[in-house]
Every structure is written in structure tokens, then in C-alpha cells.
Amino acid sequence: MAEIRTERLLLRPARAGDLEALHFILSDARAMAYWSSLPHRELDQSREWLQSMIDNPDGEGEDFVVEHQGRVIGKAGLFRFPEIGFLFDPAVWGRGFAQEALRPVLDRAFAVHGLARVVADVDPRNRASLRLLARLGFRETERKAKTWLIGDVWCDSVYLRLDAAGWPAARVRPVNPA
Template identity: 50%
Template sequence: MEIRTARLLLRRAVPTDVRAFHTIMSSPAAMRYWATLPHESMAVTETWFEQQFFSGDPVRDEWVIEHDGRVVGNIGIWNMPEFGFILHPDVWGRGIGSEAARAFIDYAFATYAIDAITADVDPRNEASLNLLTKLGFTETSRAEKTFLIGGIWYDSIYLSLPRPA
């Protein structure tokens, strides 16, 4: 199955995508607000990639984002109904996240009997918070010290997007 937008292809991962994901997952910029440190080796990315895309876990529904034939990110639900995405820094600020998110959200509500899609965002990640707000997500709560990454605690803002009426 594929989801096409004006500029993007959202598709299922194939094993050869791991190299493109290593470029993203090893980038300190891309991983700045992620729940783990940047990947230090291809082996770390290979383990993440297998779990992310090929675990067969029914609470996951992960997609590859392609732009101009190049893998530029990942979008999906990693723990039903929690939504997330990551993009290569080269494509930031070009509307790719918004375009991919709108397409994925439409798909998710059409596919799953969920009342809402949720998100957990680092409060420092203004770009993601702005994107989610633009998509209609609203803040539901905040929590302190939700992620311990590299010996430092980080907080969370929780958001929700209700199923369209």
C-alpha cells in the first residue's frame, strides 16, 4: 500500500532503506528532541529499523516518507494511537512534515477505530508543536521528567487530535 500526496510518497519500508535512516538517526540535529541519543553506529540503526518497521506489532503502523525519490523521514503510529514523525534536516521548513502528516492522519482515522490521535512532544520542540497545532492538535497535559536521555531528564507536552465528526 502507498499513500501519495502532491510531492510525497508514503510507503512501507524495505530493507535497503536502513542506510537512509542511519543518515537521519545519526544526525544530532534530527535527533535533538527524539527519545534517544543519535545513533552511534549502523548496528544501532539496524536494530531500531527492524523494531520500527518489521516487528509485526499491532500497535505500530510506520511509514517511510519519500520526496523526489529520496527517503527523507518516517511517520506513523508507534504505540496506538500515539503519532510521531522524524525528518531529515535537509527538508525542514518546506512543508514536508505537514503534507505527510495530513495524509497519514486521514489514513489513520479511515483505518483504525480510534477516538483520537495523540502525540508526546518535547516542550523545546517549537517546530513540531507548531505543526501539530496547525493540524488541529490541542494540548491535553504536561509532565516533567518523562524521558531520561544521555543522563538528562526531559519533559513532555501531550496533545490530542479528535476523530473528525
């Protein structure tokens, strides 16, 4: 898996040494408010989650740890093609890091992996993620009620889609492997 450098970020493969930093994010209730699971209470939950990132088979997905100035601030990628996902430390929200990370992920999805589309499943209460995906060209395709049982609360889904044709060549920048 490639490493990608943007103006401010490094997107790289996950490694075992990322456990503490990712657990810090995965155990934060704000970061996990709209995720598909409750915040992680135990380090072993995060270890298992991280190991699934590390063990993601080639050709099934491409998920990156995101660093800023040498510090892990989140993850962005396609754990399983073609679904995109991202999670960032709330301390860095509002600084444009998610959009900066997702652009090269989408570039690779279409140009390197040849995907015809990328999809997203977003909790409708997560307005920030819905706005971000709309800015990237995603369009809503469907809404469904009670799609995720998180703890004892049923959550709904907004499904979005970005077709390769909707990711204009003018927007695709060369991917710079590190």
C-alpha cells in the same frame, strides 16, 4: 500496509534497503535533538530501529518511510496506535513535508483504522513540532517534568491529543494507495 502518494511525497512501508538513508538521519544531532534517544552512533542501532519498523505487527501501528523524489527524507506514522511520531532530515525542514506526510497518516488513523484519537508526546523545546501539531488540530492535554532520560539529561513532555471529531470530514481526502 498501503503506500500513499501525496503531491510531492511517497509514504511506504520500511524495508531493509532503507538502512543507510535512515541511519544518516538517526545519527544527525539536529534531527535527534528532541527524539526519545540520543543520535545513533552505530549502524547496528539504526538497523535494530529499522527492523522494529518492519516488524511492527498489523493492527498495532502503521509507520511509513517518507520519500521525496526517490530519496528517503524521514519517517511519519503511528508506530504504536494511537501515538503519532515523525522524524525528518534537517536538510528538508521548513518545506512543509512533515505536514504533507501527516495529513494522510491522520486520514488513515481515523478513516481506515477507526481510532477515536491520536496522541503525541513532544519535548516542550520542540516549538516547530508543537506548531505543526497545533495546525493539524492537536490540543495540549497535559505537561509533565522529567519524563525521558536521554543520555544524562532529563527531558519534559507536552502531551497532545486529536480526537476523530476534531479531524473534520472536509479535511479528510481520499487515500490513494499506490
